[in-house]
Amino acid sequence: MNFHNASFKAAYGTSAQLPASTLPEVSFAGRSNVGKSSLLNKLMYRKGLAKVSSTPGKTATINFYDVDGVDFVDLPGYGYAKVSKAEKDRWSELIEGYFNQERIFALVVSLIDIRHDPSALDKHMVEFLKASGLPFAIALTKADKLSKQQQAKQRASIRKALDLPKGTPMVVTSSEDGAGIDELRTLISRYVDEA
Template sequence: MKIKSSEFIISAVGPKQYPVDGLPEIALAGRSNVGKSSLINRLLLRRNLARTSSQPGKTQQLNYYKINEEMYFVDVPGYGYAKVSKSEREAWGRMIENYLREREELKLVIQLIDLRHPPTALDISMYEWLSHYGIPLCVVGTKADKLSRNQVAKHGRIMRDTLGMPKGAPLVLFSSETGEGRDDLWRIIAHAADIPAASPPESQHERQETEDNG
């Protein structure tokens, strides 16, 4: 995917703040500290477009990023952070559930799970909830660079089995450090958003220019 432009648009807390241009939206969901911001930055070849918070669970809104004037990434608040109050968790839960179930522009949810560990009960619940409502879903195992090649394959199988993923369901093993899985994930995103994905690979020079301009 050739990244021509990427920018932060808005932190939305409800439908009145969502963009109204009708562009397809790709949501990213996962536990706090699973690497959503790092994944967004790697996909877009930007260093700090999506900020990594020093306080897990701090993100309380849906953060919208517009890419190439043709689609949005939507960073969903991380789930499972204990220091967030019960009332806040309930409010976030209602906001997220309403967005995921009712937003017509939503074309795909990318569920991020730390590949180093088996999916948690919360990861399983999120996967089952999304599957139950028929929401298009792609699972991404993050931090693949922290494992050996043999471990990556093994942990990928564990993730599939633990989640009960049907045969053929998309699972991308991803590293924000090395870029492993980036091209595969972009193909899935482009297909879901119905945008062209057959751009030639970016050269190292183009990649550096993108980062420098960010």
């Protein structure tokens, strides 16, 4: 799979607007400020394809990118405190509405900041993925902020906190120094081939 071959496709503000799924989809979910846009840009060898914002909660739509004939789906970040309840409800409708559709789910990448224990929302997301039987992997972001020893410790602690099924892939990544990005690309390619 050629990750260089990437372009923005479309953005949707409600789940009803989503077109039918015709290509394998790799979805990215995580709380606001987890570094989702930065990770996507790094995966796609681009600087500003996915809009990176210093304001968390900026992605208020579901954004689709075509990556070599595969749809990368950037879901709105959850858990940002400074938006209205109506806006939070709309985001949650978007995310749930997306997952409740008949789509070609190749892989869901759940992003969690390696520096912190998983939040209640992170746990809720992973519980949902486990219960729905969707293929998923955990990407731990912002690893450059910790030493190798701290990374290993946090990785084990997060795996335990999430009570992950045996064999659930977990990749330690950094959009800053590129750590784990190739590993994540390989993982995504493998799941796409199997979809």
